[in-house]
């Protein structure tokens with residue numbers, strides 16, 4: 590779901606928005622602009 594600093598859609602894999610490596614996100618509801626899938630983004634820590 591995170592690829593090269595971008596949050597990606599779990600359904601279609603499209604890049605949605607950039608995110609910092611040290612960002613923490615909890616239960617952010619987001620709708621993919623491409624396939625309209627609604628999903629929750631949870632980022633606790635990203636592996637280097």
Ligand SMILES: [Zn+2]
Pocket residue numbers: 598599600601602603621622623624625626
């Ligand atoms: Zn999508």
